[in-house]
Amino acid sequence: MTLAAVTTEPGAQQDATKGVSEIRTFAVDPSRKRWTREEALALYRAPFNDLLFKAQSVHRANFDPNAVQVSRLLSIKTGGCAEDCGYCSQSARNGADLKASKLMEVEKVVSAARKAREAGATRYCMGAAWRSPKERDMDMLLDMVRGVKDLGMETCMTLGMLDVDQAMRFKEAGLDYYNHNIDTSEKHYSNIITTRTFADRLDTLSNVREAGLKVCCGGIVGLGEGEEDRVDMLVTLANLPSPPDSVPINMLIAIPGTQLEDAAPVNPIDFVRTIALARVMMPKSHVRLSAGRTEMSDEMQALCFFAGANSIFGGEVLLTADNPEEDHDEALFNRLGIRPMEQHEL
Numbered sequence: 379m380t381l382a383a384v385t386t387e388p389g390a391q392q393d394a395t396k397g398v399s400e401i402r403t404f405a406v407d408p409s410r411k412r413w414t415r416e417e418a419l420a421l422y423r424a425p426f427n428d429l430l431f432k433a434q435s436v437h438r439a440n441f442d443p444n445a446v447q448v449s450r451l452l453s454i455k456t457g458g459c460a461e462d463c464g465y466c467s468q469s470a471r472n473g474a475d476l477k478a479s480k481l482m483e484v485e486k487v488v489s490a491a492r493k494a495r496e497a498g499a500t501r502y503c504m505g506a507a508w509r510s511p512k513e514r515d516m517d518m519l520l521d522m523v524r525g526v527k528d529l530g531m532e533t534c535m536t537l538g539m540l541d542v543d544q545a546m547r548f549k550e551a552g553l554d555y556y557n558h559n560i561d562t563s564e565k566h567y568s569n570i571i572t573t574r575t576f577a578d579r580l581d582t583l584s585n586v587r588e589a590g591l592k593v594c595c596g597g598i599v600g601l602g603e604g605e606e607d608r609v610d611m612l613v614t615l616a617n618l619p620s621p622p623d624s625v626p627i628n629m630l631i632a633i634p635g636t637q638l639e640d641a642a643p644v645n646p647i648d649f650v651r652t653i654a655l656a657r658v659m660m661p662k663s664h665v666r667l668s669a670g671r672t673e674m675s676d677e678m679q680a681l682c683f684f685a686g687a688n689s690i691f692g693g694e695v696l697l698t699a700d701n702p703e704e705d706h707d708e709a710l711f712n713r714l715g716i717r718p719m720e721q722h723e724l
Contacts, residue, residue, distance in 0.1 A: 626668040
């Protein structure tokens with residue numbers, strides 16, 4: 379994938395011209411609590427340089443522009459999920475060639491976290507492929523949180539839907555973040571997932587906030603959505619009672635055997651626009667450049683960092699998908715003058 383292929387949808391140029399007029403006449407207040415679709419579309423469709431300038435300005439006002447948080451993600455229970463997410467190789471309803479596994483032992487998870495810390499990771503994320511955690515697994519999950527927390531790392535889990543009681547127990551065990559992505563817009567959601575609703579996703583986020591956990595919530599670009607779906611997704615996130623503390627933006631990895639195996643590649647400029655819009659709309663959130671980095675050129679990733687992305691997943695594997703090798707990330711950081719965030723900066 380290169381930055382050369384840039385397309386303009388019919389009517390987009392006219393809208394973009396309208397957008398730049400609007401972006402120059404209304405003041406964007408980064409601390410605002412409510413966004414309208416019209417305001418967000420005006421930003422998204424503005425001339426690329428104007429949007430990036432705005433995003434970089436907002437980014438610099440809230441973060442060190444040359445520091446990027448490095449997290450690590452481990453699949454603690456792989457495959458066999460009852461959900462039908464059309465992008466996911468771990469769904470039992472998809473035909474991906476993936477063998478299901480049992481929940482990992484606590485000691486193995488903590489050992490893997492220790493190695494990640496030694497490699498420079500400051501946050502450790504643990505993900506399980508299921509609809510929601512079962513009571514029989516809760517004690518082990520809580521012990522994983524305690525074990526990783528004892529290493530001095532931030533902890534994050536993504537385990538599907540949570541009720542308030544489960545969220546409270548994780549909070550008491552020391553969990554910092556809970557990840558539960560909304561994936562796409564409410565309008566497009568049912569085209570991708572039918573086994574749980576968009577409202578179910580929001581309910582879990584509400585339970586997580588009620589427990590006092592930090593929210594990690596973002597979505598995926600490349601699910602066959604239009605630009606308005608991408609904007610609507612970000613409007614939903616920015617207009618939550620409080621914006622997510624962490625916003626992962628994934629680029630679809632089209633995995634053979636899944637519903638979306640033949641999905642069209644994402645236009646790189648459109649993806650960077652999505653990152654930039656997320657930064658402007660959620661100025662104090664960590665915006666994470668997540669899945670799909672193996673398909674991004676170094677130049678595309680550099681533009682994403684300039685647009686406000688300030689978090690990545692390190693390590694060669696991201697749950698079940700490939701991820702850039704650590705040596706490659708280190709070399710890219712060195713070329714760009716970027717350094718990994720320290721724990722005290724989070």
